[in-house]
Amino acid sequence: MKSPHLADAASPKKLATYLLKLPKPSMHMHGGKAESVREADYKGHHIAIRTTYQVSVDGRVLNVPLGVDNRGNVHCHSLPNYQFTSAVDMVKQLIASFPGQFGGGKRGGGHGGRHGGMHMGMPNRARRAGRKGRK
């Protein structure tokens, strides 16, 4: 690669322009449900397994982009360096990795939060319901 080409593309203006044009990511989530479809062919048959995760923490529905691959490993786009054989372990890791987004927890052992679930990735309807519930 020639340096002038790289330097031009590296300018903050070019990088910002590129980022502003990116389509908004779609995580195939509807109302707090994350869905993945595993497909495979075996002895002339086509297998399709549709898996839907609907996660709640402390009773609040969580919009969390979980998926499961053909080996059964659970991954989450929000934590790109982790995968687990258990969705429960993944949600535990989410609570550990986003300490400001889950509040203090009712049963002890949780991580202290300072934003009271303001950015829990909850669907709008659930977020509104959560506000009502605290009145």
Next chain:
Amino acid sequence: MAVTRRNILKNATARTQYIAGVKALKQEDSGQTTGNFGIPGPSIMISTYDLFVIWHQRTMMTMTPPNNPSGRNAAHRGPVFHPWHRVMLMILESNLQRVLNDATLGLPYWDWAADGNNTPAKQKKSALWKKTCMGGSGDPVTIGPFAFKASDPASWRVRVEADVAGNLFSANRGLRRTLGAGTPSLPKKVHVDHALDLTPYDKVDWDASETEAFRNRAEGWNPEDPLAQHWMHNRVHVWIGGDMSPGTSPNDPVFFLNHCNVDRIWESWLSQNGRTYVPGNSAGAFLKGHRIDDPIASPLGGTMTPRQVLDVSATYVYDALP
């Protein structure tokens, strides 16, 4: 002329320049605000440095192809992992050269496997985490050049972060690290050696499964220890923890030191294996974005492909390869 990338713990000039450079980029107004990017919260200035945070997060949330069950995205969990991060590092390096007006500046790397050969207790006391280098652990980090000082708006602040759904929002807080909490130790040199022994570069299923291939091992999905959950690159992210865990991990300047070392390991593999890459362009559309002539998700557009970054000797070299 090619610049030389050096070990941050062995070269004081590289260390000083890197710290000064990223701090300057953090203060530099990119001309954009969080509002321009549709990021909720108070609309605040986006620095040039923060553009890299947004770039990484948005790329990571771009599935290739959309909704694939493997979670393969435009920068991770697939073959393009090394080429995409190579391009990102080159663009950061170019910005560091510009902001410090030094065309000879090379991005430094952190040879984490050298620290990994020490005991877990010593790893946390590495010179990297001293106040003269990257600072230490904490919420927030309170020592070193990236320490948070509430009274000093110029102190290092996380300005863009993500929620559990992957949505960005604006923030104003100090950097978080939890050294050694997520996993007890860093990868060792022998683990790097064993990764370099693996050929081919990648193979079916081209994802984050347990296949024996270099990319999968180096990214960290194929631990040679079956009891280990995290390996190589992933393990370094997890070991540092805090802001190195989510997709906004470039918030911690150590992100680039980790990836520069990962790139150095790939460069070693390339030099031993004829600068090869798979998959080729005859691979199916389900690998679009990861094939050798597919555009890498970057401001360089269609001109930048994995093939274009297999030999970067005209742009940079490493002072030593593993």
